[in-house]
Amino acid sequence: MNNDHLRLFVRVAALHNISKAGSELNLSPPVASMHINKLEESLGVKLIHRTTRKVSLTEEGREFLPHAEEVLNAVDSAKASVGAGSFTPQGTIRVTAPSSFGRMHIVPALKEFVTAHPELKVDLRQSDSIVDMVEGGFDIAIRNAALNDSTLVARKLAADRRIICASPDYIEKYGEPSTPADLLNHECINLIGIDHWDFQTPNGIEKIKVKGAIRIDNGESIRDACIDGAGLTITSIWCAYKALAKGELVQVLKDYPLTTDTAIWAVYPSSRLLAPKVRAFIDYFIEYYGEVPYWEK
Structure with missing residues (x-):
């Protein structure tokens, strides 16, 4: 089995395009x-369905994929152990990130990042949905929610304080x-997915189920509705820091x-060597974000 053929197969599985x-x-x-034909011939099975529009994995292809990834990881790890091979960041890094955070705090840094790493290309997909990293072929997912998937490894990039x-x-x-x-006596704009606002009080945690006419699934939109006077809201500092600095928003309940x-x-599959x-x-x-993120200063 040719490692180059395996590497190509893994990318075809991610991109659905030979x-x-x-x-x-x-x-x-x-x-x-x-190369795909030769890999299939060497295995004696069909790995890929080909159509005029796209390709998809056969059942055998789906079974074979994690083993192919494991072989490639083992080869890369073996090379790294003896200092062989090229370990300069190169190729295309595929990143998925929440829409608001990506626009505000990843996109402005990309020019400097690719300048520092001229052999790298960045494919950034912005979505507020939690995507399947393996199925989507992503190298990294940026998330601001608790990690509840044991197949992923998480590295903290920055704090996400909410007010x-x-x-x-x-x-x-x-x-x-x-x-x-x-x-409970105020109009509140709620972020879809957050049912209670939980506060630290002298008497312990107090859960408040707020009410209001507006619910939104995007942080920037909630911030803008709050600036417009539609109600109180919960927001991340990274989303509201400019509005706070301009006086368009005011923090309330500072004592709670x-x-x-x-x-x-930043999360990535635990089954993969850290490229x-x-x-x-x-x-x-x-x-770039710093020990104390710039949006907290």
Whole structure:
């Protein structure tokens, strides 16, 4: 079995396209197709269904994929143990990130990142949905939710402190809550997926199920609705820091911090060797955000 054929197969499985996978490995479409044929012949099974629009894995192909990845990881690990091979970050790194955080805090850093690593290309997909990393062919997922998947490894990139905010106009019109319980008398804009706002109080954790006419699934949109005076809301500092600095938003209930133990994480499959491009991306953004993130200063 040829390792180059395995590497091509793994990329075809991720991209569902032989030509694109071949292009990544500097192979022409005919050569890439020939390599897949040779791999199938060596195994005696059909790994890929080919159609005019895309390719998909056969049942045998899906069974074979994790073993192919394991072989490639073992080869790379063996080379690394003796200092062989090229470990310069190179190729294409595929990243998925939440829409708002990606736009505000990843995209502005990409120019400097690719300048520092000229042999790297970045494929960034922004979505507020939790994607399947393996099925999507992603090297890294940026997440700001708790990790509950034992097949993934997480590295903390930065803190994600959340606060309660309101616009000055809203406070002038409706007043400012002095305790978490006061929120029940206020219009609140809720982030879809968060049912309770949990506060630290002298009497322990207090859970408040807020009410309001508006629920939104995007952090920037919630922030903007809050700036517009639609109600109080929960927001991450990284999302609201500019509005806070301009006085468009005001933090309320400072004496009752939220109990959310959130952070910005870079996660990657535990079954994969930490490739140089993944390490380079993680190390760069840990330094870029800083021990105290710039949005907290």
